[in-house]
Amino acid sequence: MRLSGKTAIVTGGASGFGAGIVRKFVAEGARVMIADINGDAAAAMASEIGDAACAQSVDVGDGASVQTMAQAALGVFGHLDILINNAGVTHMPTPMEDVSEDDFDRVFRVNMKSVYLTARALVPHMKSRRSGAILNVASTAGVSPRPNLNWYNASKGWMITATRTMAVELAPAGVRVNALNPVAGETPLLKSFMGEDTPEIRAKFLSTIPLGRFSQPEDMGNAACFLCSDEASMITGVAMEVDGGRCI
Secondary structure (H helix, E strand, O other), rough: OOOOOOEEEEEOOOOOOHHHHHHHHOOOOOOOEEEEEHHHHHHHHHHHHOOEEEEEOOOOHHHHHHHHHHHHHHHHHHHOOEEEEOOOOOOOOOOHHHHHHHHHHHHHHHHHHHHHHHHHHHHHHHHOOOEEEEEEEEOOHOOOOOOOOHHHHHHHHHHHHHHHHHHHHHHHEEEEEEEEEOOEEOOOHHHHHHOOOOHHHHHHHHHOOOOOOEEOOHHHHHHHHHHOOOOOOOOOEEEEOOOOOOOO
């Protein structure tokens, strides 16, 4: 029960890595808001989990929607201890000059602007309490980029830098900020990363991961739980790989 009494928001919490983080946090004693653009999926997951979870529909790239999410969380919980910026999108593997402007803008809104918007909505609350933990789900793509995912890679590199500068600025206020860098995992984005999902392409992808498997939602839940718990009270500004050795 490492998160007993803690409250958390997990964006993109209704599927993939986000769902793994939600389930781990609840198992460790936290109350969690499952915030997702798919409100029905968030509601279904919250219903399955029970009283420890609630659902909120949110577009993390829209300031008004994020503000509504923040107010709803504070209304339900009274205070917020943990913010997980997990929602993310990618563009299909494409030469950088062929990515459409619409796809670029979508990656920018969801992967980058969202971090600014959630900070604007919730950092003042954490500062007022002189405590809090923010965790940004970045990617190995921000450390060791793959060809043809250029603008996605860049958005995750931005997220890692944002994590470090947030950590430095918020440390005097007692707020810690860290990031996780997963390798591709068994999530709805996997097919988009690979272009198509075939046994041959999976084998090629897995050959670049020394431990020989994809990141799982449970892996992310375990790492997130540690970084957001009091056990990690001296850790801030870290971008920790959860990648089976991919970035070595």
